[in-house]
Amino acid sequence: MPQYLTPGVYVEEVPSAIQPIAGVGTSTAGFIGTVAQDVTMPLIPGRSGVKADGTTKEPADFYTRAADGKAVLVTSWDVFQRNFGKLGAGNSVLGNAVYGFFNNGGSRCWVTSVADIATVENVKAALTGFAAIYEIAIVAVPGAVSAAVQNAVLDHCENQYTQDRFAILDGQPTTTLTKAGIQQCRDSSYGAVYYPWIDLGLKGSDGAVVYQPPSGHIAGVYARVDTQRGVFKAPANEVIRGALGVQTLLSKADQAGLNPDGVNVIRQFGTNTTIWGARTMGGAEDPEWTYISSRRLFLYLRDSIDRGTQWAVFEPNGPDLWSKIRRNVGAFLTTVWESGALLGDTAAQAFYVRCDETTNPPEIRNLGQLVTEVGVALVSPAEFVVFRISQWSGPASS
Known part of the structure; x- marks a missing residue:
């Protein structure tokens, strides 16, 4: 931390906790x-x-x-x-x-x-x-x-x-x-x-x-x-x-x-x-x-998260890091959901990110591991579009 010797107001630049995850290419x-x-x-x-x-x-x-x-x-x-x-x-x-x-x-x-x-x-x-x-x-x-x-x-x-x-x-x-x-x-x-x-x-x-x-x-x-x-x-x-x-x-x-x-x-x-x-x-x-x-969407998500969270390697494995992981991955998946790739009316219905003491108990941390669970609701294609048609006599007369 910087040392202050003179009374006054000091403005410091603090790195953001959010480190955006960029989506990887899928078509090369x-x-x-x-x-x-x-x-x-x-x-x-x-x-x-x-x-x-x-x-x-x-x-x-x-x-x-x-x-x-x-x-x-x-x-x-x-x-x-x-x-x-x-x-x-x-x-x-x-x-x-x-x-x-x-x-x-x-x-x-x-x-x-x-x-x-x-x-x-x-x-x-x-x-x-x-x-x-x-x-x-x-x-x-x-x-x-x-x-x-x-x-x-x-x-x-x-x-x-x-x-x-x-x-x-x-x-x-x-x-x-x-x-x-x-x-x-x-x-x-x-x-x-x-x-x-x-x-x-x-x-x-x-x-x-x-x-x-x-x-x-x-x-x-x-x-x-x-x-x-x-x-x-x-x-x-x-x-x-x-x-x-x-x-x-x-x-x-x-x-x-x-x-x-x-x-x-x-x-x-x-x-x-x-x-x-x-x-x-x-x-x-x-x-x-x-x-x-x-399959290809899942490959995209997995590779993007993998490459976008490399900064976390060797960081102190505690609540502060877990919070950053949740925010970073959550922000990325929110963008994916907004594009229409995930199923759900809200982000909470479309995915979840869990990284806390339940996924990282002492025995896991002692192995040098940080575990994050991610669940996503994928959208399947409408392969069979079915219309059910029947006769209709029209609205009943009043």
Whole structure:
């Protein structure tokens, strides 16, 4: 404390007990894919691309392809091309996925190229690189449909050190309309699977449509919905920009056999290719996390509170600290409730924060721990909108 020697009035600055918790980002994606070594790279602006003799290419005039295994921050389609080449045979699947991400509303993603996405060791190495990039909230390996690779992505999202991520998985490009035929990886509330693949207007040498995996485009839809509405809004009943159709047209009856099993169907309604499902792969054994929006909102809350309360580490563990924790977390959750993400007419109905002597008895404090209990009432999407209609003879005459 300062020492006062002369009589008078002294004004001191006192740090506020409220240290605002900032919400973390929810829409930065991490993509893993394959890029050919001889992919066509774009020309550096101002360069000619040819040597002095005018007959051969000048390699130094072109951008250099990013090395395999290196995570690159991509903030636009142009940045992607400067690192991974022009869209074409050399990076068709990954390139179309990233283009679809930006076209559907994405703004930031990290991209790692590997030699072969079908080799689980390659994908695991890339995921290890993603672990240190804290802003990644969505993970996708466009076109990877093997159970081993998809399970590796789910393991990454569920890991205790990266337990703030959600996996978007591509269903099998099949016409077998069963969960076992479409989803061959294990169930997990940390991921969602989408079916069928989509038509982007690409055709092979034989003139047949070359369908593309939807995960990159859907990651962009997640980002768009997060920005326009919030992470608590289910990323469904949303049009996939750039998609002209689907590989397999599905009816309402077809979806009735897939939706309860957590397979999110992409439906064609007129000219619109629309995401018509909002479920995780949590399964019947994990009904608390049936919906994507519930799981992703909870990830957002958990990560935001985690990062926003790091200042409390090594603070004296007593009533003053407990009070600050309650105020800080309560202020953050009030903002979340006001956005419409939590259920309740009042903040008290929407959440509670308990941090006092009941959660921190002497035996807990002696272990160096501070325990706070937080409960939130999540809003579930209106997946089934039901109207009950009956005949009415009109008001009785007086």
